[in-house]
Amino acid sequence: MDRTEKTDEALLIDRSPLPEDLDERLRRQLTFVTEVDRLKTVLRASPLAAADRRENDAEHSWHLALMVSLLAEYAVEPIDVGHTVTLVVIHDLVEIHAGDSPVFDPAAVVGQQEREEAAADRLFALLPDDQARGLRALWDEFEAGATPEARFAKAMDRLQPLLLNWVGRGGTWGMPGATESAVRRREAGVVAGSTTLGDAAGRLVDEAVRRGWIRPDGPRD
């Protein structure tokens, strides 16, 4: 995974600049819409269920959006479904520049917040100012997890890789840092958004530990 700042890299739209007489606001929006194509190239640690390869951030974000619309009934507090879907659609955009930070890799999370803040400043600045501020506010809302919508969005973000690991009989649970206690800390993020889904996640983790797909904590964990 490359986490270096590629500040000198051209924008994707520079390969084929938009007509010069296009309205400036629309030009900035279409520049951004093109640039975020890069999210499709940011690989996560999680394996797909449907193919023998790792998932990328765009696929992951789509999967969460669908899960929000199908599982919203289990939110612990009433949520605005459309707003929650928007949160998951944008929640990983900063990884275009900051890279994915696998949760079970202790080295990956060092400096993660600073990297992602810098990435947000850089990426969102492509948009018209009002939309840059709006997107930043949505991302901050997701990160803070202080609204019912953000908590449910985060719950989906925890539940989805857990399901992929379950179907894959291991997946990222095989990473060195994925001890039972580390997995249960992730599971707590599901509980915070949904008691029912948190209970189901707990059942899967219990069973995965029993089957040896998640290793127990050792004396040094």
Added chain:
Amino acid sequence: MDRTEKTDEALLIDRSPLPEDLDERLRRQLTFVTEVDRLKTVLRASPLAAADRRENDAEHSWHLALMVSLLAEYAVEPIDVGHTVTLVVIHDLVEIHAGDSPVFDPAAVVGQQEREEAAADRLFALLPDDQARGLRALWDEFEAGATPEARFAKAMDRLQPLLLNWVGRGGTWGMPGATESAVRRREAGVVAGSTTLGDAAGRLVDEAVRRGWIRPDGPRD
């Protein structure tokens, strides 16, 4: 592209069945959520801007969702943004069984509607009945294009590959069926959802024709 009906294929969740004491409604929902992982393996004809490979349906659906939230201001009629995002998130699900039907491939669209209807019946039946009906209603709404939300969703579905072709200096415009008139028929779908975005799409198509990225109609087109 494989368009055969894989009716005898097991569900992804069968590789690792959910605990038997899980609530039946939730079990059906998680079975569906797992099964739709297959959308990440349905390849479209469109090339990515950010990598040298074709786009898949999950990535495409995510891209449209982001575009809806950023470009909604250009809808010809006021739209419910959250509802429109939901439409684009689910609009290609039937292609899990029916496959993608590239618009510039005349052979691909033969029998497309029947294939997709059968695919919807099969896929949505995994869900609890109320949600199967709800998803079918959303998909029908998108397909019919009779609401402002469906028209804007379709406009994004036409504009996004056009942008990818523009940045790729050709892309699917290089397919045999992609004459100027065929491309302009697709452009009409953008206009129906947004005059401003339709105008911009028209400018890009004009310029692409001028540069030779889209071939003029011949005597047999």
